[in-house]
Amino acid sequence: MRRKDRMRNQVALGLAISALAFGASAEPDDDRLVVNGEIEMVTETAAPEHMEGVKTIYSGWRFRSDETQAFQIDDFDNPSMIWVETAQEVWETPEGAADKSCSSCHEGVESMAGIKAVYPKWSDAAGKVVTLEQQVNNCREERMEAEAWKYDGGDMTNMIALLASVSRGMPVNVAIDGPAQSTWEQGKDIYYTRFGQLEMSCANCHEDNYGNMIRADHLSQGQINGFPTYRLKNTKLNAVHARFKGCVRDTRAETFKPGSPEFVALELYVASRGNGLSVEGPSVRN
Amino acid sequence: MIRFAIISASVVFGASLACAEGIAPQQVQFEDGAIAASLTGVAGDPVSGAELMNKGSGNCIACHAVTELEHLAFHGEIGPPLDGVADRWTEEELRGIVADAKQMFEGTMMPSFYKVSGFTRLGDDYTGDAHPGGEVTPLLTGQEIEDVVAYLMTLKEE
Numbered sequence: 001m002r003r004k005d006r007m008r009n010q011v012a013l014g015l016a017i018s019a020l021a022f023g024a025s026a027e028p029d030d031d032r033l034v035v036n037g038e039i040e041m042v043t044e045t046a047a048p049e050h051m052e053g054v055k056t057i058y059s060g061w062r063f064r065s066d067e068t069q070a071f072q073i074d075d076f077d078n079p080s081m082i083w084v085e086t087a088q089e090v091w092e093t094p095e096g097a098a099d100k101s102c103s104s105c106h107e108g109v110e111s112m113a114g115i116k117a118v119y120p121k122w123s124d125a126a127g128k129v130v131t132l133e134q135q136v137n138n139c140r141e142e143r144m145e146a147e148a149w150k151y152d153g154g155d156m157t158n159m160i161a162l163l164a165s166v167s168r169g170m171p172v173n174v175a176i177d178g179p180a181q182s183t184w185e186q187g188k189d190i191y192y193t194r195f196g197q198l199e200m201s202c203a204n205c206h207e208d209n210y211g212n213m214i215r216a217d218h219l220s221q222g223q224i225n226g227f228p229t230y231r232l233k234n235t236k237l238n239a240v241h242a243r244f245k246g247c248v249r250d251t252r253a254e255t256f257k258p259g260s261p262e263f264v265a266l267e268l269y270v271a272s273r274g275n276g277l278s279v280e281g282p283s284v285r286n
Numbered sequence: 287m288i289r290f291a292i293i294s295a296s297v298v299f300g301a302s303l304a305c306a307e308g309i310a311p312q313q314v315q316f317e318d319g320a321i322a323a324s325l326t327g328v329a330g331d332p333v334s335g336a337e338l339m340n341k342g343s344g345n346c347i348a349c350h351a352v353t354e355l356e357h358l359a360f361h362g363e364i365g366p367p368l369d370g371v372a373d374r375w376t377e378e379e380l381r382g383i384v385a386d387a388k389q390m391f392e393g394t395m396m397p398s399f400y401k402v403s404g405f406t407r408l409g410d411d412y413t414g415d416a417h418p419g420g421e422v423t424p425l426l427t428g429q430e431i432e433d434v435v436a437y438l439m440t441l442k443e444e
Contacts (some may be wrong), residue, residue, distance in 0.1 A: 215348040249414035
C-alpha cells in the first residue's frame with residue numbers, strides 16, 4: 001500500500017515535471033476537420049457504450065501536428081488521391097474471364113457510399129465476418145473470374161481507399177452483436193493481450209496512454225476510421241492489417257498475417273471502438 | 287555425430303560461462319520486487335548505463351524523462367520521470383524494477399528486461415517471425431542491468 005502510494009505520487013509529480021520541463025501536450029488538440037471545405041468530420045464524440053475504459057473517442061487526426069493535419073484538409077494536398085484516381089480507373093476496367101469491371105454491377109463508385117462505414121461485417125454467404133478487402137476479392141473471383149489481389153497489396157489498398165473516399169464524413173457503424181458477436185469478442189481478447197518479449201497490448205498504448213509521448217510518437221487512440229492511411233513516414237498508402245502487423249512486430253512478437261482470422265477479428269473490434277467517428281480514409285498521418 | 291558432439295560441447299561451455307558471469311534470468315530471486323545481490327558481481331558502469339538509457343534494448347527515455355539527459359531528443363511520458371529516482375528507491379529495488387518491474391508493480395506496462403520465459407507469441411527480435419526456439423536472450427544482459435542501475439543511482443536531488 002505504502003509502495004503504491006509512493007508510485008502514485010511519483011506519477012503525479014512526474015506528469016507535472018515533464019509538462020514543465022519538456023512542454024509536451026498530453027491531449028488531442030482542438031482543431032476542426034473539414035475536408036475540401038464541405039465534408040465535416042466528426043473527430044471527437046462520446047465513446048460507444050461497449051467501451052469501459054474510455055469516455056471520449058478521438059480521430060488520430062487530432063493527435064497530429066498542424067503541418068501533418070493540413071495534408072488532409074484538401075484533396076489537392078492529400079497524396080493518397082493519386083492512388084484513389086488509379087483505383088477509379090480500375091473500377092471501370094473490365095478484367096477476368098467474365099469480362100466484367102466493378103462498374104458492370106455497381107455502376108458509379110458513388111453507389112458504394114456508406115459501405116466502408118459498416119465493414120467488417122457478418123456475411124451470411126461466407127458464414128463469417130468479412131472485411132471489405134475480402135469482399136472485393138470475393139467479387140473478383142466469383143463475379144469477374146479474375147485473380148484475387150494480395151490482401152494488403154497496392155491494388156487492393158488503392159481500391160479500399162477509393163471505397164473509403166466515397167464514405168467520407170459518414171459515421172463508422174460496425175455491428176458487434178448477433179452473428180458478429182463471437183468474432184468481436186475474439187478481437188477484444190486480442191486487443192487486451194500482451195504480446196511478445198515487450199509484453200505489450202494494443203490497450204497499453206492506445207487506451208491507457210493516448211495523448212502521451214512514447215519517444216517521438218504522440219500516442220493516439222489507435223482509431224482506424226482513417227484507413228487506408230498515407231503515412232509521411234513511408235510515403236505510401238497503408239492498409240489497416242499492415243499497420244496491425246507493424247504494431248505487433250514492434251512488441252517483439254510473432255505477428256498475425258494480413259487477412260488472418262485474428263486480424264479480421266481485431267479489425268472488427270478496433271473499428272467498433274470508433275463507432276461514431278467519421279470515415280476519413282484515405283487520411284494522412286505521420 | 288561429430289557435429290552433435292561439438293554443438294553439445296559448446297552448449298555446455300556456454301552454460302558454464304553464463305554461470306561464471308553471474309545469475310541467469312531464471313535464477314533471479316526477487317524479494318518484495320527487489321534483487322539483493324548484483325547479477326554479475328561486477329560493479330555497474332554508469333557511463334555505459336547512460337548510453338543504454340538512450341538506445342539499444344534499454345531506450346529507457348522512450349517512456350521516462352530524465353532532465354540530466356535533456357540534450358537527447360524526445361523523452362517519453364509513459365512512466366514516471368527518473369529525476370531523483372535514487373532518492374526514492376534503493377539500489378536493490380532499482381535492480382528489481384529494471385530486471386522485471388512486474389514483480390514490484392503488478393500489471394505495469396514496463397517491459398521485463400531480464401526475463402526469458404512466459405511470453406505470448408514470442409517473436410524473433412523485431413522481424414515479426416516466430417522465435418526459432420531454444421535459448422531466449424533477455425532484453426538486457428546482467429551486466430547491462432547493473433550498468434543502468436549504476437546510472438540510475440547517480441540521479442539524486444536531495
